[in-house]
Amino acid sequence: MTLRPLEGRVALVTGSSRGIGREIALALGRAGAAVGVNYRRGAEEAGEVVAELVAGGGRAVALQASVSDGADVDRLADEAVAALGPVDLLVLNAGIASRGLPIADTDPDEVVRVVYTHAINAHRLTSRLLPGLRAAARGDVVAISSSEVSAMRPGGAPYTMGKAALEALAFTLANEEAHNGIRVNVVAPGLVVTDMGAKLVKAKLGLDDMAALDAEQPFGRVTRPSDIANAVLFLTSPGAAMVTGQRIVVDGAVSASLEG
Ligand SMILES: NC(=O)c1ccc[n+]([C@@H]2O[C@H](COP(=O)([O-])OP(=O)(O)OC[C@H]3O[C@@H](n4cnc5c(N)ncnc54)[C@H](OP(=O)(O)O)[C@@H]3O)[C@@H](O)[C@H]2O)c1
Incomplete structure (x- = not known):
């Protein structure tokens, strides 16, 4: 296999100035893709x-736009x-947390903001880029969701609503666009x-240092952004050409051990 399996491809990663998106942008770029780094x-x-x-x-460009804003999303697609x-x-990938309040105490405006950011504007961005994708x-x-969608924990409604809608977008798109050669998959990280x-x-735990949680994890450490980037790299690589409409949970066996 070539060392740069994404040579000649053009990637856009939303929210890639920090965290998971940053590692995804770096991984795709090192694999040969030109990368739009949205922040x-x-x-x-x-x-x-x-x-x-x-x-x-490599080839890369920084692109400022808030995916919470429809006009920004259109501009982001066009500038990329x-x-x-x-x-x-x-x-x-770009996403925001919700406040953690129960539905009874949640401001409806928060629901709108969070669901727009995760899902409605993801629909808008995808739709605008579809001619090139086709x-x-x-x-x-690739949609970055969350393992929280399987848990639907109390207090998580705006966030899990946003991620569930994002997954609905991804799986519907996988069905609609397969005949146009588009693969659509979901990566669902745990913490x-x-x-x-x-x-x-x-x-939630009052801890200042996430490393304090490493020892109690099934694989001895909390998941790192590079673990998520590796899953995205696999899904977009020639080796995964026949993979679409799938959801990969990357959580170091945390949800598996809860079920066991
Ligand atoms: N960390 C976790 O435990 C975890 C678990 C499951 C799923 N996820 C999901 O993984 C994705 C990345 O999370 P993360 O942990 O890397 O988050 P993070 O550390 O908070 O970083 C968020 C990134 O997204 C950007 N961003 C935030 N709001 C944006 C907006 N409206 N428009 C454009 N960019 C925006 C930020 O850019 P600026 O710095 O420029 O604002 C930053 O680059 C999110 O969708 C999140 O829901 C995270």
Whole structure:
């Protein structure tokens, strides 16, 4: 297998200035794809991701846009294509946590904001990029969901509603676009060591250091962003050409051990 299996492809990764998206952008870029590094506020961090890819001989560009805003989403799609060419690999990663309140106490505006960010504008972005995805020899869409969708825990409604709708988008798209050569899959992480993960652990467990959780994990450590990036890399690689409409949970056996 070639060392750069994504050579010639054009990727856009939403929310890739930090955390999981950053590792996905770096992995896809190192594999040869040109990468649009989308960010909302983190211009400096996005610039670092781009600089690292360019230093490695790759092509990358930082693209500011909030995926919470419809007009921004349209502009993001158009700027990505203008800068890099038609996008044939889209990773729907950008996401925000919800406040953790029960449905009875949740402001409806929060539900709208969270579901728009995760799902409704993911629909909008995907739809706008579909002509390029269809025209390519191969198209890929990977949605970053969450293992929380299987749990539907109390207090998680805006977030799990957003992720469940994102998964519905992905699986419907897989059925609609297979004949156009587009593969669509879902990666569902458990807890991951990122800023979002750290905030969650602080809020729920009062812990300042996520590493404190390593010892109690089935595989001896909490999942890292690179573990999620590896799953995305596999799904978009030539080796996964016949894989579509699938959901891969990457949580280090946490949900498996709960069931056991
Ligand atoms: N961490 C976990 O435990 C975990 C578990 C399951 C699923 N996930 C999912 O994985 C994805 C990435 O999470 P993460 O942990 O890496 O999050 P994170 O550490 O909070 O990083 C979020 C990234 O998304 C960007 N972003 C946030 N809101 C955005 C918006 N409206 N428009 C564009 N970009 C935006 C941020 O950019 P700026 O810095 O520029 O704002 C940043 O690059 C999310 O969809 C999350 O729901 C995370």
